[in-house]
Amino acid sequence: MAPLLEVDELTCGYGPVSVLREVSFTVERGECVAVLGANGAGKTTLLRALSGLLRPTAGRIVYDGADLRGVPVEKVVRRGLAHVPEGRGVVAELTVDENLRLGGLWRPDRKDARTALAEVYELFDPLARRKGSVGHQLSGGERQMLALGRALVARPTLLLLDEPSLGLAPRVTAQILGLLTRLRERTGLTVLLVEQNVRSVLSVADRGVVLSVGRVALSAPAARLRDDDDLRHAYLGF
Template identity: 50%
Template structure:
């Protein structure tokens, strides 16, 4: 099982946002997609999760093309997309948000077990169950978004900027949680991040985008030690 992106091209209006991008993420691996603002990272993730159409190319999961599939159908097949803290429903309580993935899952006993696991993973959610999601801090909303996605028992998790606007300590906690989930659940994760250093530190491999084109694909460790990558994207 792996995510295979082949010659993917995506247009954003009149602009070519992603041009002929290819990379593979094997099962149980975490791939960090890094690059400066405007590199096309979020556009790429939105296309993989069915929120945007591709102009050409292909993306497949477990040998089956996922392009053009509705997000809800992808979710049912084990592909979950977590956007940058905006994917929780502010008007609903934490408990109601966590209940959403269980609506379409048939195994209600496992839904209950998965919900308990999400609360164990992020104990603050257990203390906030009756609060509206809109009253949570940015870090708590991000924990809720990730916890809710995990209740669907995903095989492939697409994470868009989980560190955006968060305090460094919370970022570290969320990054370490993501890393542990990959190992514990044999999850495949595609992590789009502005925080290139933090992302590469927890990733198995990295994909560097510049103006919609792949400029490097390598192990995260090699990219961290590459002088050109460090100068252009890591700031040292």
């Protein structure tokens, strides 16, 4: 079976500056792949290119057999790809329930959208207890759950998740990653995860792709990256 996502010789950046250079890797269906690397390596740029927010200058992005180059963001979402950007972006003036319903606005099947909403509340119990609270009243962990839950209401096949632990306490980070693991087990969701907390993410990922100065420096099973001292020191700095 073909990979769900195939990135082939992808080059992109901002204006004349190329941030990613000839990046190639694949993501299999049901897999969790961690994108690792130092600040400035191109991790966030990669997710922006995959979700259509940034247009590549060269290379291919093949998702579920279709080339995504030039496909508008809203059509990328309709094809089953959801992007949770860095920063826990929620609409601060809307309630938890209203934020979550935004994730299903484009879906024609209203009954299934309601079912998806109920499933998110079952998965994220803190959100269920705060349905009527507005975004600015939530803690950092609750806002991260809300951003993730809003993406899940759209029932994505591939979830792009950028720095979910940023600014969170270790206990909350462990909770978020644990929820992600349970979600994959329940639904078979495929995840591409950018994360600076390397130790934590390698405990939940199947494989790691290490970026260095905009290029793929290494792709290896997460267990190997976690357990091989030489690889950790050379590529991950710990």
